[in-house]
Amino acid sequence: MKHSLLIALVQALQHKPGALTLIDTHAGCGLYDLDGEEARRTGEATQGVLRVLADPDPLLNDYRAVIEAVNAGAEPHVYPGSPRILAQLLRPQDFLILNEKHPADAYTLRGVMRHTSAAVHERDAYELWLAMLPPRTARGVVVVDPPYEQPDERERVTATLAAAYRKWAHGVTMIWYPLKDRSTHWRWKDQLRKLGIPKLLCVEHWLYDDDQPGIYNGAGLYIVNPPYAFTQALPPLLEALRTVLAPEGHRGDITADWLAV
Template sequence: MNYRHSFHAGNSADVVKHSLLIALIKALQQKPGALTLIDTHAGRGLYDLDGAEAQRTGESTEGVLRAFADPNPLLDDYRAAVQAVNIGPEPHFYPGSPRVLAQLLRPQDLLILNEKHPEEAHTLRKVMRDTSAAVHERDAYELWLAMLPTRTARGVVVVDPPYEQLDERARITATLAAAYRKWAHGVTVVWYPLKDRAAHGRWKEQLKKLRIPKMLEVEHWLYDGDQPDIYNGAGLFIVNPPYAFMQALPSLLEALRAMLAPEGHRGEITADWLSV
């Protein structure tokens, strides 16, 4: 395992991903029916922002620390999720998606987590022992399909891989196609990094060929122009986003753009339907 999210915890991508994930789950919970939440690449669940790995990159200073310094009330739910794993006004720990999702659970909801790497899975089990989450240690794409359709009528699958493997996007595309055939009404969230617009455009063309009617693409570009060979931002593909989420999305995206824009850049964050 080469990728370690502890180097990147609380960065701008985490802020956008978790802000939107919270808004999405809360929108779905406006209806009382139970939800099954599945995280296919769960990681370790909790990260030390004061640790050597996080301090080496300092990425949280341009992410979660900016969010805590920003007074915009649209970010209150996100800040509350981070504050829940901290004591005092400043964040020293950062919740991964498993801890964020666990905070959102109602009594009728279920949480299923998966982490393939043994060391991370061991830590995840310890981090989640005070929750009702089920923790698996399986291939993420095998588990994704095996858990569908969900036990409850509604559910959300979160797919957040490290993109270490050259075939990662191809596996996502193939698994998403199979998952949609089994579970066409379900909500799926796929996170991805943005480094090269041309390469990303080619992947979108492959996804369009799946002909999934309601696939939203949210893209957050940090800089006003591409910065070669570095991280330029991140995005989410969201299949079947609920109406309440879509209604609240424009204001939330603008709050995130304004808060995260690097000095000297306006930044860009957009939401568009991915259609043929």
């Protein structure tokens, strides 16, 4: 869901010819092995990207295209992270700024992005987020995709988003988060609601009809200032994703709602 909506968001902004600055604060290593031990252990590829690649729904064509672009042959062996996806979407007038704090991943990322125009930084994600705002272009997108391994991760996202909004109120921001414990999530959603950001869209993909304790129940996105073309095209895209990704025996659910104060 994250990458399908990221593609749709950037493409909606590109309806206008003006340049965009795309900023990825937690870029990772840029390319992932679908045949590796971790991918086989979690089963995420089988239940996610491989299902979408096998589905004929034309609404998912743009997502399939970015996967196929980094693979040779019919079977996918690698998966592009958001840096490689964003690089594929760049027009000549656009700029791409990537950041990865962990030295080993940053080293790999530089190699993966070697033949692109991306600038790669190795800094604290939240410091870079604020330092890059406002960008040199009037419009742009900040992609925030933390691992949520630190207990204060949500608090840092909230505080930095509040500061970023003060610096760049008309900018577009996409924040990914996992859905595990509902009570923790509701508390965080209330904190974000209290920021008073007028246009804050919350998209949530719950995989199972009931919570499955201790496992990944789905994921969500907070999107600040999504363009009109994006929100208008969103309902059928979300339904296509829900249909193809629903686990066996579950209908699943994807919702998109504005966070009102």
